[in-house]
Amino acid sequence: MEIIPIFANPIFSLDIPIPEGLPQYCLGMEKGQSRSNIGGWQTNKTIHHNSKLFHSYLNQNFFMPFIRAMKTVYSGTLDLNTSWLNICTKGAENVKHMHSLSDISFIWYIQVPEDCGGKLSFYNPHQYQNDAAMRALNKEYIDRLNYYHIYDIIPYNGLCIVFPSYLEHSVGKITRECNRISYSGNFKFHTNESITRFPL
Numbered sequence: 001m002e003i004i005p006i007f008a009n010p011i012f013s014l015d016i017p018i019p020e021g022l023p024q025y026c027l028g029m030e031k032g033q034s035r036s037n038i039g040g041w042q043t044n045k046t047i048h049h050n051s052k053l054f055h056s057y058l059n060q061n062f063f064m065p066f067i068r069a070m071k072t073v074y075s076g077t078l079d080l081n082t083s084w085l086n087i088c089t090k091g092a093e094n095v096k097h098m099h100s101l102s103d104i105s106f107i108w109y110i111q112v113p114e115d116c117g118g119k120l121s122f123y124n125p126h127q128y129q130n131d132a133a134m135r136a137l138n139k140e141y142i143d144r145l146n147y148y149h150i151y152d153i154i155p156y157n158g159l160c161i162v163f164p165s166y167l168e169h170s171v172g173k174i175t176r177e178c179n180r181i182s183y184s185g186n187f188k189f190h191t192n193e194s195i196t197r198f199p200l
Contacts, residue, residue, distance in 0.1 A: 005145050009125065012162040013153075014069050016108060019061040023111040025053065026085050026181050033084065040092030040174070045082040048185070062108060062183070066160065076189045078104075083185030085110075088118055090178065094171035096123065102165040102186035109155040110181040117175035120153040120161065123168040155182070 032044035048054055070078065081102050086094075099105045107120065127134060127149045134142075134149060142148060153161060163169070165186060174180055 003141060003145075009122075009164055009167055010073075011122065011164075011167075012069070012073065014065075014160050014162075015158045016062055016065050016160050017158050018110055019057050022057045022061075023179075023181055025057065026110060026183075027087065027179060029053075029085055036094040036097040036170075037086065037088075038093050038095060039090075040086065040088040042087070043085040045084045047085055047183075048080060048083045058183075062160075066106070070162070074104075074189070078187040079190055081186045081188055083183065086180075086182045086184060088171070088174045088180040088182075090174050090176055093118075093173040096168050096170040098168050099165040099186050101188075103189045104162055105165045105186045106160060106162045106184065107155075108160040108183045109157060110183055112155045112157050112159075112180055113176075113178040115176065116178050116180055117172055118155065118180055119172045120155060121170050121172065122151045122153075122163065123170075124149050124151070125167065155180075 029043050029047070029050075031041045032047075033042050035042065048058065067078070112118075124134070124147070131149075134147065137147065153159075
């Protein structure tokens with residue numbers, strides 16, 4: 001019997017090397033918002049407007065390779081809505097959440113100490129309405145299709161994960177004394193189609 005996988009939730013993984021000095025610079029940033037995080041801290045959500053951070057560390061080292069990779073799978077124009085740094089300390093975690101008002105989101109892991117926990121977990125958007133059928137599906141097909149209830153990713157230095165913003169995800173607890181640093185953000189697409197806007 002043939003299986004036809006349709007309606008996938010595309011998640012992309014790429015390695016982007018960490019420039020020298022970036023982790024230390026991140027730790028000196030000013031604390032800002034608190035959203036999905038419990039413990040640890042985040043910067044404000046427009047940290048890409050910080051001129052030194054952008055020009056010294058992010059533009060050539062992160063955004064250029066990121067955009068080159070995105071051009072191989074997407075077309076159109078990307079607008080960066082928001083971006084922020086996450087500094088996770090012992091006991092910190094991010095509860096299950098999604099990124100609203102955007103199309104694709106990313107997480108770039110800048111500093112991941114060994115054996116610190118903090119796995120990234122994505123939640124299957126079909127798990128509630130299709131739970132019984134998912135549990136009954138043979139393991140061979142579950143593994144082939146990555147059709148799990150929860151899909152975990154173990155972070156490492158330089159890993160960048162790109163995912164649809166509607167996918168719910170969480171970050172597990174940091175299990176030891178350390179500073180784990182990541183950079184996250186959200187993009188919206190502008191296609192080449194003309195748009196008619198109506199003011200309200």
